[in-house]
Amino acid sequence: MGGFGGTGRRRFGTVVAAVVALVVVGAASAAQSTTALTRSSTFDSSAEGWVAFSYSSGFADASWQSSGGNPGGYITAQFDPPNFGTFQSTGSSNNGTWNPGNALGDYGGTLKLDLEASDPNSDAYYGFFSSNSAVLPCSEAGVVGTDWATYSVTLETGDLFDCEKVIQCTTPACIQSTKLTGAQVTAALAGFEAMVVLPSDTDDATDSMNLDNAMLSGPDVAVKPPTGKAARSLTLGRYRRGKFEGTLTAANDYSCARKATVSLFEVRRGRSPLKVGAVKSSVPDLGQTDGPASFVLKVKVGKGTYYASVTKVKSSLDGNTCNAAKSKTVKVS
Numbered sequence: 001m002g003g004f005g006g007t008g009r010r011r012f013g014t015v016v017a018a019v020v021a022l023v024v025v026g027a028a029s030a031a032q033s034t035t036a037l038t039r040s041s042t043f044d045s046s047a048e049g050w051v052a053f054s055y056s057s058g059f060a061d062a063s064w065q066s067s068g069g070n071p072g073g074y075i076t077a078q079f080d081p082p083n084f085g086t087f088q089s090t091g092s093s094n095n096g097t098w099n100p101g102n103a104l105g106d107y108g109g110t111l112k113l114d115l116e117a118s119d120p121n122s123d124a125y126y127g128f129f130s131s132n133s134a135v136l137p138c139s140e141a142g143v144v145g146t147d148w149a150t151y152s153v154t155l156e157t158g159d160l161f162d163c164e165k166v167i168q169c170t171t172p173a174c175i176q177s178t179k180l181t182g183a184q185v186t187a188a189l190a191g192f193e194a195m196v197v198l199p200s201d202t203d204d205a206t207d208s209m210n211l212d213n214a215m216l217s218g219p220d221v222a223v224k225p226p227t228g229k230a231a232r233s234l235t236l237g238r239y240r241r242g243k244f245e246g247t248l249t250a251a252n253d254y255s256c257a258r259k260a261t262v263s264l265f266e267v268r269r270g271r272s273p274l275k276v277g278a279v280k281s282s283v284p285d286l287g288q289t290d291g292p293a294s295f296v297l298k299v300k301v302g303k304g305t306y307y308a309s310v311t312k313v314k315s316s317l318d319g320n321t322c323n324a325a326k327s328k329t330v331k332v333s
Helices: 013-023 172-177 182-190
Strands: 039-041 051-054 058-061 063-065 074-079 085-088 110-117 122-130 137-144 149-154 192-200 207-217 233-236 243-249 261-267 274-280 293-298 304-310 330-332
Touching: 051 074, 074 085, 110 122, 110 137, 110 192, 122 149, 122 182, 122 207, 137 149, 137 182, 137 192, 182 192, 192 207, 233 304, 243 261, 243 304, 261 293, 274 293
Parallel strands: none
Antiparallel strands: 039 207, 051 058, 051 085, 063 074, 074 207, 085 192, 110 149, 110 207, 122 137, 122 192, 233 243, 243 293, 261 274, 261 304, 304 330
């Protein structure tokens, strides 16, 4: 069960920005995959590497309880006012069981969990981080009560929303506008990094939330993920010391910025532009907003006007079409 209620309790975008730091490990680079990932945590013997984030204490291992779950063990965290924070899975590097991977095979599958809260008016969002997209796909659990309940979302278009945007919405129209496209869902799944749960509340009291039986599973019958177009943008800096520097950004699909061929052209009046050089972009910098890739092109040029461009290509990671892009012109004098 679940779904967005448009209650106006949408104040924790800063938490989303904060927790991204924990999952910045590098851009997804594996080839397309049709095998579903299977990840699960029952917490019967440990916290399984899950961590919690709160404003007051930052990141810490989630507190494990041996009994009282649904059933058996579970994890819990206390959230001080303004009562927003996160639970987050981790991989083997943190003794966790949720190693990152290409989850294209999980399109049409399920992300599921059990929740219980100390405050009957609590709310929660749940979804996953991706190392291949700036988008955080999520769904809303709705009201989380003081008894255990199960929440699940199908990993497909129509059921997933852009969490950083939807948490700010107060109207149904706004909520609907944040639904993810097929290209966005596919790109995010291709870089599946970690499951994340974002509890929220609006009162001034310290509250806690409990989590059990988190699971990622593929569909019973394989579903071909949809593909679409991924926008890209190019910047080109001034010519200095024999080189041009710039960035290539593809916020919705980082694979469209990774190791892309960037070409430099000279504008010629009355004639076709002249290609004067080309270079590969770097891997996306996940420590920066929208994960820009950078490039440095060392080339000798004379006075004139220049621009950088990338041609339309197909992503080998997720099958999306990476749109062509062109920078603004730069004059060299």
